[in-house]
Amino acid sequence: MTIKGFFNLKRLAAGLATLTVISALVFYFYTDYHLTAMYGGHTERADTPSFAERPEVLAITNVSVLAPTSDSFSENQTVLVRDGNIVSISSETIPSANATQIDGRGMFLVPGYTDSHAHLWESKNDLMLFVANGVTQIREMNGSEENLVWKKEIEEGRVGPDIFVVSPQVANFGKLTGWFGAWTQRKRNATSPDGFQQLVKSLENEGYDAIKASSFLNSEDYLALNEAMKETSLPLVGHIPYFAKLDDFWAVNQTEVAHIEEFVKPLRQEFGYTAENAGGFLDFVRERSDEIAERLKDKNVHVTSTLALIDSLPEQVTDLDSLLSASQLQYVNPGISEGTTLADRALGWLPEVNRYRFRDEWDNARRKEEVEYFQNYSAALHIMLDAMLKKDVPILVGTDTNVSVMVPGFSVHEEMQSLNDAGMTTAQVLAAATSVPARWMGWKTGEIRPGFKANMVLLRENPLLDIRATDSIEMVVVNGNPLSRSQLDEMLLTVKAANDKSRKVSIEKWK
Template sequence: MKSTLLRAFLLVSVLLVAVFFWAGRELDKMYGALTPRFTDAEVSFVDDAIQIDNISVYRVDSGSYIPHQTVRIREGVIVSVDSTAPPSADFQRIDGTGKYLLPGFVDSHVHLWGSKNDLLLYLSQGVTSIREMMGNPDHLDWRQSTVNRPTMLIGSNKVQSYGTFNALFTRLSQGHINSYDYSPTYELFDFIEERGYDFVKIGSMLDSTEYVHLLAAARDERIPVVGHIPLGIYLADFLNHRQYDIAHIEEIVKLLIRSYDREKERNPTQAGSLEEYVQATADQVAKKLHRDGTYVTTTLWLSHSFIDQQVRLDSTLSNLELAYVNPGLLGGTVLTSRAVGWYPAVNPYRFPAGETAEETEERIQGTKDYIHFHALVFKSLVANGVKLLAGTDANIPVAVPGFTLHKELQLMHRLGMRTPDIIRSSTRLPCEMMQQACGSIEPGYRADLVILRADPLQDIGNSDEIDGVVANGRYYDPDALAGMLRMVANLNRN
């Protein structure tokens, strides 16, 4: 009897260990960590002192160009910008005739997951800085060990509030940090900062009391609190506290929707539709954000893609740069069909099976309304001068790293934002937020630059007419940029 129980125990133990390792491998596959990765030796660039001749230099402060300028770069820094610099054998020269020089673009909301090759995608699209919004030790290692990459600001994994079982599960499966494990609150800041992260990222499941404590403690700590607005926070709570950065305009939309629902529950006879409520309160929120100096990241293109993912996913995918998307992310995993997968069988935004036509139509209308509310909130934020940062939520379906930032800029323009302000939101402002010496073309600033063949002031769609990129002083010519894309596509096929 004892030997039978022992054998059963050993069998169950072996099965549990096997399941644990299988699940870990499936999650690694889903997050793209099993895809072959590039090495720096495979990427070509010029690391000498360089001089860009006869180019139109964009001035972010005035929203205009200074023509026929010569820009000199040495040891990763802009050393001069003028029209009189003589030829010099000390600099490798680049002909900028007929071209436009802008500060390198910044994507203020990305998710690398396990996909190191995305670093090349960003460079290929003129994105010279990124803000990773759910960091892990791999990202910290890439920042230290990889030469060919954008500058990386890396936040902690999500800080949430969970009971014992959920805390264990989410820590093992997603790396989430449980706020209840840290008391007093400053211990959480110490934990995150000691590991090398640049800010505290908070999630939607953070307890409302913990949220207030974190924001209060952030005033005395050296790293900011950024991210979601927790689901337990309503409009009145939000107006009484200051958050350094809000990770999506969508977070404001959700705040207003749940605040409206709560008011209707408390007073069912209250007049006014949800749309009227959003219109009436969006300015109130925007004025508060402007007064506080809060940054808000856009991620509008992703939210606007929800309807396409629901009703025409196949055609949506056919128009994307899928060759460059990590195949692990595209295919997801059998462990969960509503995580980061892009294809129809695993896409998180697809409709539940078995819905009636009426239910589907109602869901579609709800998505259209949701997108409309984003536009209303965005226009209020713009009108009230809130500090907007262009961001994409890259690698959340169907936001392609690097490429989607240009679509984000185009959507911001269609929704009424001025082109100089759009450029500022993707250059100067995020550098200001990151406290980095970038986002401007002037001596002493980091040499993060993008050379364009066409003027984005004439058409914001020209932001992707890229003829060369300088990232931290390293120059990548058109052949090098094309080579990056070929390399990533080839690695994805292996």
């Protein structure tokens, strides 16, 4: 090779390197822009309406108050609230002249609800949807740095639900590709026992309230994560990983499972579920469910329901349009509902992006198989729930909000209805949305009792008689701040207006 040829080669190599760097940067910024949009981060943020200062003393008079056991109301009570906390509940109290008084005659006061499985992503407006629906606590199940900031703002007095921020899911996407999964799916990656230990420590220092196990862990990783948890006081929550076995779950110290379906998945693997043996599968679940429920009860594991979502799946597959029309789609962050076509099975509600939709290339047989699959999945879930209820396993009302058709705030009422339809009494459902999650989180909320936080909902109808009354909301008290029905409606309108400005796809069709 001549000297000149050598220099040309060097120039060519430099040119190629520059081109590679530029394409990598373009790829990164393009993808990141679309990911942020999909997680709701480009939607206009609605201003939280500014309401009058929280009254120093609030008195709700002549109201029926839900007992801490959730199974009865005491009539004609006056609930006194000072500086955001309940100070007394009595039929004798005569409020002082300086108290802000709310006449609760003929109405029912219950603790604010908790959605124990929420996903805020980057959709801050959702905080108002929760409050407008009486949801005054949420467990964010794949938290972020930004969610931690919102939590703090609310603690400092901004209107919003109290947020229990679970860490981003801890996954093992491998050494080489780990950063990609972590970036696109907003998870955190570790690949070795030491890695898990460092990650858990770091998540604790960042301020998360719990550590979430991802589905993307094998048995070995799952046990390593459990080992790493011994260095912290945080609870381990979330999924039972796809490639772990039920025996691994019994061996680890996980105090909460994020879906009832987590117990259906390992059984499906054990059974070797196929389209042909589906009927036999349900018998298998029936056989195994009692023993599983008994062990859950012994270990005091809390199970989050997400039942309405699973029950919606057969219809999401066959008749998504009807479901979208029945949902409160106007309040959903349009970034999330419009989703992305960058990746299959990403977020998105509308037909072209919905992960559950029929694919065009599927023939009728394949479609039939898909519907039956989801029907069986839902049936298996109900069998499992029946067993859990029989053994008195603590259930938490959770909805997986922002997964297709689960509208933040609104979906809590649907979930309560689903659980009631599935056999829980109205009292059990109310407890699963109030006192049970509060006790699990270690929060003094979820009961109307002196010393507890004044997060409450004033209802026009009695939810013990009909669970649908949970959304007959006249007023929401959040952190001692009473928000009237008209203020709640104003919040909903503000969110809708911000969404309408940011929408790229019209939703007229689904009204």
